Amino acid sequence: MKMLSKYSKEVLLFLAALFFLSPIYIIIVNSFKSRQELYDNALALPEKFSFQFYAEAMEKMGFLSALGNSLYITILSVLIIVVLSSMTAWMLARTDNTLSKIIFMTFIATMLIPFQTLMMPLMQLMGTITNELHIPMFNTREGLIFMHVGFSSSISVFLYHGFIKSIPITLEEAATIDGASKFGVFWRIIFPMLKPITVTVMILNVINIWNDYLLPSLTLTDKGLRTIPLSTFYFFGEFTIKWNLAMAGLMLTIIPVVIFYVLAQKHIIKGIGEGAVK
Amino acid sequence: MKKGNTGWYLLFTAPLLVIFTTVVIIPFIIGIYYSFFEWDGIAANPKVFVGVDNFLRLFDDARFLKSTWITTLFTILAVISVNIVGLTAAVLVTSKLRIANAARTMIFMPYLIGGLILGYIWQFIFLDVFTLIGSITGLDGLFFNWLMDMDYALYAMVFVFTWQMAGYVMIIYIAGIQGIPNDVIEAAKIDGATGWQRFKKITVPLLMPAFTISLFLTLSSAFKIYDVNLSLTGGGPANSTEMFAMNIYNEIFGYGNYGFGQAKAIIFFFVVAAITLTQVYITKKREVEM
Numbered sequence: 001m002k003m004l005s006k007y008s009k010e011v012l013l014f015l016a017a018l019f020f021l022s023p024i025y026i027i028i029v030n031s032f033k034s035r036q037e038l039y040d041n042a043l044a045l046p047e048k049f050s051f052q053f054y055a056e057a058m059e060k061m062g063f064l065s066a067l068g069n070s071l072y073i074t075i076l077s078v079l080i081i082v083v084l085s086s087m088t089a090w091m092l093a094r095t096d097n098t099l100s101k102i103i104f105m106t107f108i109a110t111m112l113i114p115f116q117t118l119m120m121p122l123m124q125l126m127g128t129i130t131n132e133l134h135i136p137m138f139n140t141r142e143g144l145i146f147m148h149v150g151f152s153s154s155i156s157v158f159l160y161h162g163f164i165k166s167i168p169i170t171l172e173e174a175a176t177i178d179g180a181s182k183f184g185v186f187w188r189i190i191f192p193m194l195k196p197i198t199v200t201v202m203i204l205n206v207i208n209i210w211n212d213y214l215l216p217s218l219t220l221t222d223k224g225l226r227t228i229p230l231s232t233f234y235f236f237g238e239f240t241i242k243w244n245l246a247m248a249g250l251m252l253t254i255i256p257v258v259i260f261y262v263l264a265q266k267h268i269i270k271g272i273g274e275g276a277v278k
Numbered sequence: 279m280k281k282g283n284t285g286w287y288l289l290f291t292a293p294l295l296v297i298f299t300t301v302v303i304i305p306f307i308i309g310i311y312y313s314f315f316e317w318d319g320i321a322a323n324p325k326v327f328v329g330v331d332n333f334l335r336l337f338d339d340a341r342f343l344k345s346t347w348i349t350t351l352f353t354i355l356a357v358i359s360v361n362i363v364g365l366t367a368a369v370l371v372t373s374k375l376r377i378a379n380a381a382r383t384m385i386f387m388p389y390l391i392g393g394l395i396l397g398y399i400w401q402f403i404f405l406d407v408f409t410l411i412g413s414i415t416g417l418d419g420l421f422f423n424w425l426m427d428m429d430y431a432l433y434a435m436v437f438v439f440t441w442q443m444a445g446y447v448m449i450i451y452i453a454g455i456q457g458i459p460n461d462v463i464e465a466a467k468i469d470g471a472t473g474w475q476r477f478k479k480i481t482v483p484l485l486m487p488a489f490t491i492s493l494f495l496t497l498s499s500a501f502k503i504y505d506v507n508l509s510l511t512g513g514g515p516a517n518s519t520e521m522f523a524m525n526i527y528n529e530i531f532g533y534g535n536y537g538f539g540q541a542k543a544i545i546f547f548f549v550v551a552a553i554t555l556t557q558v559y560i561t562k563k564r565e566v567e568m
Contacts, residue, residue, distance in 0.1 A: 010377060013370045017381035020388060020441065023399050026407060042406040084294040091290040095283075103295070110302050112554060114502045116526045117547040120319075120540055121308035122301065129300075150301020153294055182286040211392030213505050214527075229394045229505075236398055236509070243402055250399055257390050265383060268390075272446065273453035276491050 027254070031247040038244045057235075057249035065224060066231040067256065073141050073216075073227060074209045077148040078202050081156050084149065085201070086194055089160030090186055094169070104161060111154045115214060122147070123218055139222045147219065148209050156201050159275060163197040164190075200271040203264070210257075228253050313541040318534045325537070332541035341517060342542060345525040349501060352435060352521065356500040359440045361492055364447030369477075371448065372455045382452070386445035393442060397509025400438045401425065428518040431511050435519055438506055443499065447492045454488030455481070486565040493561060498554050522546055 030038050031053060032046035058064070092100045126137040126147075137143035167190070175185045191198075213229040220226060226234065235249050261268065313332055315325040336342055367385050371378045388396060404425045412421030424430035424437075458481065466476050504523040507513065513520035513528075520528070526546060530539030 006375070009370055009373065010375050013367075013375055013381045014377055016367060016370075017377065017384040020385045020445070023403060023441075024387075026403060027399060030402075038406070042410050084297070087290040088294040091287055095287060103291070106303070107298070110306070112498075112551040113302070113306060113547055114523070114543075114550050116502070116504075116523050117309055117543040118302065118305045119527075120530050120536060120543065121305040121312060124312075125300070125305055125308060146297060147301050149294075150297045153298045154302070157294070182283075182290070186290070207390060207392075211394070211505075213392075213394045213508070229392060232395060232398065233509070243406065246398070247402070250395060253395050254391060257392075261383075261387065261390055269382070269386065269449055272386075272449045276450040276453060276488075276495075 024254070027247050027251050030244055031251045033244050035242065035244050038247075053245050053248035054252065057245050057252060060238075060245070061231045061235045061249050061252065062223065062226065063231070063249075063252050066226050066228045069141060069225055070210060070227045070256075073145055073148070074206055076141075077145045077152070077209050078205045080145065080149050081152045081205055082198055082201060085153055085156035086160050086191060086198065087186065088153075089157045090164055090190055092157070093161050093164040094172070104157070107154045107157045111158065115151070119214070119218060126219070138219055139225060141220075141225060144216060144219050147215060148212070151215070152205050152208065155204065159197055159201055159204075160194065163194060167193060196274065199267050200275040203268050203271040204275055206260070228256075309540055310544060312537055313544045315537040317536045319530070319536040328537070332538050333545070335538060336542060336545065341520070342525055342529075344517065345520050345522055348432060348519065349522045352432060352439075352503070352519075353497065353500040355433075355436045356439045356443075357493065357496045359436055360443045360447055360496045360500075361489075363440055363444040364492065365451050367444060367448040368451030368455055372452055382448070385448055388442050389446045391442075393503075393505030394509045396438060396442055397506045397511075400434070400441075401510055404434055425511055426515060428515055431515060431519045435503075435506065435510060438510055439500060439503065442506065443496060447496060450492050450495075451485065451488050454485045458484045483564075483566050486561060490558060490561040490565065493557055494554055497557055498550060501550055501553065 026042065029044070029046055030042060032049050032051075037047060092104045126143070129135050130137050135143075137146065171189060172185050175189050180188070211229060212227075213233065216227045216230050217233070220230065232249065232253055236246065312325075314327060314329055316328045316332070317323065317325040367381070371382045371385075375381075391399075404423050408421045409418075409423055412418035415421065424434040462480055462484075463476060466480055471479065502523055503521055504527070507519065507521050507524050511519040513524050523546075526539055526542045529535050529542060533539075
């Protein structure tokens with residue numbers, strides 16, 4: 001486009017990027033201020049850098065416990081999703097019959113169901129399972145993982161299915177002739193080939209599960225089981241007025257995300273792009 | 279299916295199908311059933327069959343109708359705003375600028391932070407930073423606490439949602455732009471097409487698949503918004519930003535109207551499905567083959 005000179009585009013993009021990052025600046029500077037200093041000027045740099053409010057926020061949020069819960073729930077859910085949905089998608093893609101088509105179409109169709117449509121009956125059903133079958137679905141991290149896996153299966157199977165369809169079948173046939181079992185064919189030959197789409201599936205699910213608030217809020221009531229979004233919610237319920245403390249708390253919740261982003265940045269951007277165009 | 283293969287088929291698909299059925303399919307069916315009953319959610323209390331009464335009652339629920347209007351308005355504004363910002367960013371980021379990579383990273387960042395936390399961050403900015411800027415610059419007609427104003431609170435939601443989603447949409451548009459072969463653009467350049475002509479006649483038509491996905495994602499997530507709504511405005515002031523998802527949550531778990539709330543939730547599903555499918559159908563038709 002010749003409408004804008006290269007120089008002005010450079011400036012425009014720089015300003016946009018700065019604008020997108022400006023809230024982070026605001027959180028950081030105010031997380032070091034006393035309440036009085038914060039109200040004097042919310043934009044100024046702090047007079048001194050003391051981690052006093054971080055320590056306080058960390059304790060009041062139960063941050064370490066929340067971090068541990070979030071990590072446990074997210075990692076385990078995503079691992080189970082990757083294993084189960086890749087296996088399911090492979091079978092559905094490679095078995096060309098009506099049953100497979102119906103199952104696949106059901107996965108696709110349910111992607112349109114909003115969580116709000118399912119939340120009440122899901123809670124009722126989980127209550128029944130807890131009471132009748134004595135499997136504790138509420139107030140256990142494993143119960144929540146079970147539900148996360150269920151909700152993530154549609155999109156994950158959909159992504160894997162599309163990718164598998166583009167892989168030629170000949171390799172699998174050759175391995176079968178050589179005497180490999182289905183299990184062997186999948187784990188030794190197919191699964192390694194799925195790596196690009198596995199990265200996409202993992203990233204999409206990590207973002208969704210890590211940030212999810214509503215489902216944990218309905219299933220976890222025990223304070224010690226709270227995830228990061230949950231503990232943030234309760235923290236704000238109690239300390240809304242102390243904004244300096246709140247800023248330190250918010251900064252704490254952002255730090256793990258920033259670390260994840262820095263470590264996996266290349267994969268995240270590529271994974272999101274590939275997940276979208278599939 | 280050949281004999282012996284059935285066992286493998288079950289082994290590979292059954293675990294996920296059991297979980298998926300328990301979490302999604304059965305609740306969906308039970309959900310439809312509940313929507314025909316009047317019930318307060320307490321197991322010991324009777325479920326009274328009321329037929330389609332719950333659905334008819336929706337038309338008398340002024341607060342629900344208002345939330346329908348707010349959700350529609352929010353969705354329209356949000357979809358336009360997110361896609362304009364996202365597409366502009368994608369065009370700039372792909373035009374070989376020195377800060378392109380850094381900018382792409384920064385603009386995508388908010389998407390990772392998550393709606394609930396973003397809402398709290400912006401609550402503080404509207405409350406303290408906006409009023410501060412207003413008093414420093416004297417532009418207090420623009421910089422004031424939007425969250426306290428019945429009309430501006432909705433714009434604040436659009437603003438924060440755009441801030442969250444623009445980077446995500448940008449990534450999709452980048453993927454689309456990079457998929458356009460260079461020789462087509464070169465050929466047009468040689469034929470003397472201006473930058474704007476090339477954008478309008480080549481880039482946009484070939485970007486149609488990216489539009490389909492971006493519109494689908496922004497449309498459905500704007501329509502289903504909950505987290506940002508909860509932490510930024512909590513539905514206020516005076517219910518002026520109570521979106522669909524929050525209205526349903528409040529009806530069921532806030533007021534204990536399980537049957538009526540579930541009827542709303544079923545309607546919610548049909549509306550989401552109808553809107554997104556229509557959009558995908560329309561934009562798909564405009565996609566061109568290379």
